[in-house]
Amino acid sequence: MTTSMADVQRKEPGVVIKDGWSGYSLELFNYPEHYQGDLECVYIPHGVIMNRIECLARDILEDIGHHDMMVLCVLKGGYKFCSDLVESIKAQSRSANRRLTTRVEFIRFKSYLNDQSTEDLHIIGPDDLSMLKGKNVLIVEAIVDTGKTMRALLQHVETFQPKMVKVAGLLVKRVPHGAAELPDYVGFVIPNRFVVGYALDYNEYFRDLNHICVISETGKQKYKV
Secondary structure, three states: OOOOHHHEEEEOOEEEEOOOOOOEOHHHOOOOHHHOOOEEEEEEOHHHHHHHHHHHHHHHHHHHOOOOEEEEEEEOOOHHHHHHHHHHHHHHHHHOOOOOOEEEEEEEEEEEEOOEEEEEEEEEOOOOOHHHOOOEEEEEEEEEOOOHHHHHHHHHHHOOOOOEEEEEEEEEEOOOOOOOOOOOEEEEEEOOOOEEEOOEOEOOEOOOOOOEEEEOHHHHHHOOO
């Protein structure tokens, strides 16, 4: 049974996409030709992502205020989300005739092999984050599923005694034993499907997609390592 967009409902703290949502036909969108046959559908179009990011930026400014902010971007999947979110925060701050200074630092986790989250979690990034002490910190992560990565990063960041820490997650995935606590700012809550695009990858492929898409079984086999 095909699910309509009426099954995509807005609930706080994010846009909840129900399990039956089948996405949009690929024929309705432009995407790189080299991925033909590798995708099932467009799950969240780029324009919808950008509109949701504007709303998240508004909420962040309402909570943190127009104060200086340290942004900690979780690579690699979070780089597009972080870039667009920071730009929206700065643009909205300028529109309010306020001056907001942001500084972005990058950190990376390696926790996926093919489409499975592994038990091994490695933090790759600056060892010294002492610049976070006494600062308002915004952690930006593209996707949260079990919450293990987010918990590890929060524990790591707290050791540097920031003034306040908030987490923005573009996607929260409904998975068994999923995150007990949601990020402070959530873009979309999605079913347990492996999605790619908008810098989310499958073994380093698909980051160049503008839309968030569902990878096909053919795509998984083609790019499996």
